Amino acid sequence: MRALTARPDLEIRIRAGHGGLDRTVRWAHVTELHDPVRWLRGGELVLTVGLNVGATEAEQRAYVARLDTAGCAGLGFALDTWLTEIPPAMVDEAEQRNMPLLSVEGNTPFIAIVEAVAEHYATEQLRLQGKMLTAQDAMVRSALRTGLPGVVTELTKAVAGEALLLDQNGLTTHSVPGGEHPWHSTVRSAVVLDGDRPRGMSILADGDATILLQSLRAGGSTLGWLALRCSSPASAPTRMLTNHAASLLTMHLLRSRDARRLHHRARAPLLRLLVTDRTAGASAARLLTLPPPPFEVVHLATDRPDTLVDQVVDALADVMGSGPALDRAALCALDDGVLVVLPESRTRPRLGELLFTDLAARPEGPRAAGACQARGSAYLADAANRARRIAASGPGYRHAADTEAWSLLRDSLPAEASEEFQQTVLGALREHDARNGTELVATLRSYLEHNCGIEATARALGVHRNTLRARLRTAERVMGRSLDVPRHRLELWAALALDAGSAPGP
Structure with a gap:
């Protein structure tokens, strides 16, 4: 008026x-x-x-x-x-x-007043449209410049509100203003993490304020949620800007997800070569950038490994977050599951357990997971076999260190004593392998893993029985120990277990 x-x-x-x-x-x-x-x-x-x-x-x-x-x-x-x-x-x-x-x-005339009111609303509509276009343009530019945080910040500027961006697990990705606020709990309680999830936009009450909750979806899967809090009922332009921001955020999340999947697909053949081909494994190890050792090696048992691979990549992002650690993790599909190489963590639960828990809740998730430690890339093949055997022992997540009495003895040894013992038993063998390109250490590990059986060990190594016997005689000569003496076999077993981070044997 x-x-x-x-x-x-x-x-x-x-x-x-x-x-x-x-x-x-x-x-x-x-x-x-x-x-x-x-x-x-x-x-x-x-x-x-x-x-x-x-x-x-x-x-x-x-x-x-x-x-x-x-x-x-x-x-x-x-x-x-x-x-x-x-x-x-x-x-x-x-x-x-x-x-x-x-x-x-x-x-x-009265008609002049009617026209004046109509003109006012037409002008106001043009102003709002101009404001919306400006805000949309600012969000697009911020999406290209700074990604998710920029889009959320520009949205709050345009509508004078607050915003919260959640990932697909309901965890905070970004908030404006920063930090935790009381209304965030209202949003999280509305986000159903299992079962039916919110579709499209829903409106929540927060006292006199209004919260718009928009799910970020693509291809039938939820990538996250965007929540916008306004001090008054949300206008149509506010809802339109929220939808625009949600579209930009969804595209960004989808592009990031696809890039992660492509990155890990490109690395998968190298890891597969590293754990299945001992001859080419050394070359693959030089090309494959892994986390700093030691590693947690996880075997996720499934009948559909090729289907599970992309889910594993997505779950890794949830468990590890973004950054170099995620990029250095490696995975590949095997015949009976998906092998994952993660950085070893002293905290509990381990990354492998968190990963399995996330995946087990999804459709067609793994039925079991076995895990063990590997001290370096040279031990990944043995660790992969051990993780596979542990996964076959029963459902759920199992780590060798949690299920074997050997881990109690290993963890009680000072690092210096462990290294000295390994060098005493394995030093000559390591030097021989390095000097002559042989695989005496790996041969002895496989020999012990197969209960000192010549047939089973030769089959596992892909060599003739006589070739295996020749290697064992060479190993005995180099290390000055006889494999027929139980104490010598025990010392060798302990040294190999300390060297690889997990005990050899079925």
């Missing part, structure tokens, strides 16, 4: 109700009905020449009261057509109700 009455070209004079000039005019409506309320929706500036406003003071007051009760923005009179002045009772009633009462002066 204030903006409308301030226009000099309309020649409008305020006769009463100055306190109500902040009322919003939704439309201007001309009527001469005695009771037009049933045809009104609220927010109208009613325009009349006064034909049916009532003949008595009581009727005139009742006319003003009906319009005010109906939520009208104000009442305007055109004088000298039917009335020469506005009835004093109506002026007094309007003043008491803070309802603007206007007189249209001069030669201003």
Whole structure:
């Protein structure tokens, strides 16, 4: 009302109700009905020449009261057509109700006021559209420049609100303003992490504020959630900007996910070569960048390893977050599962257990996971076989260090003592392998793993029985120990176990 009455070209004079000039005019409506309320929706500036406003003071007051009760923005009179002045009772009633009462002066026709209201909303609509386009452009530029945080920040600037971005597990990825806020718990309680998940946009109440919760989905899977908190009911432009931000965030998350999958697919053949081909494994190890040793080697048992690989990549991002550690992790599909090489962690639960827990809750997740430690890339093949055997021992996640008494003895040894013992038993063998390109250490490990059986060991190594016997005789000569002596076999077993981080043997 204030903006409308301030226009000099309309020649409008305020006769009463100055306190109500902040009322919003939704439309201007001309009527001469005695009771037009049933045809009104609220927010109208009613325009009349006064034909049916009532003949008595009581009727005139009742006319003003009906319009005010109906939520009208104000009442305007055109004088000298039917009335020469506005009835004093109506002026007094309007003043008491803070309802603007206007007189249209001069030669201003009612249609000019109707057009002025329409023009105001058309101009406001153009302004809002311009503001939306500016905000959308800012979000796109921020998406290219700074990624997820930039999009969320620009959204909050455009709507003067607060925002929270959650990953697919309901964990905070980014918030504006930063830190944890009480309304975040309202959002998390609305995000169902298992079972049916929210689709599209939902509206949550937070006292007098409104929260828009938008799921970020692509290809039938939820990548995360965007929540926007506004201090007032969310307008249509606010909802449209939230949808735009959600689209940008979804594309960014989808692109990041696809890039991670492509990265790990490219590395998978090298890891597969490293653990299945001892001849080419050394070359593969030089090409494959892994986390700093020692590693946690995990075998995820499944009948559909090729299907599980992409899920493992996605779950790794949830468990490890983004960064160099995620890029250095390696995985590949094997015949009976997916092999994953992770950085070893002293904290509990281990990364492998967190990974298995995440995957086991998904459709077609792994039925079991076996894990063990490998001290370096040279021991990955043995560790992979050991992890596979552990996974076959039963459902759930099992780590060799948690299931073997050997780990208690190993962990009680000081590092210096362990290294000295290994060097005493294996030093000559290592030097021989390095100097002559032989694989005496690996041969002895396989020999012990297969219960000192010649047939089984030769088959596992892919060599003839006589070749294996020759290697064993060479190993005995180099290390100065006989494999027929139980104490010598025990020392060798312990040294190999300390060297690889897990005990050889079935």
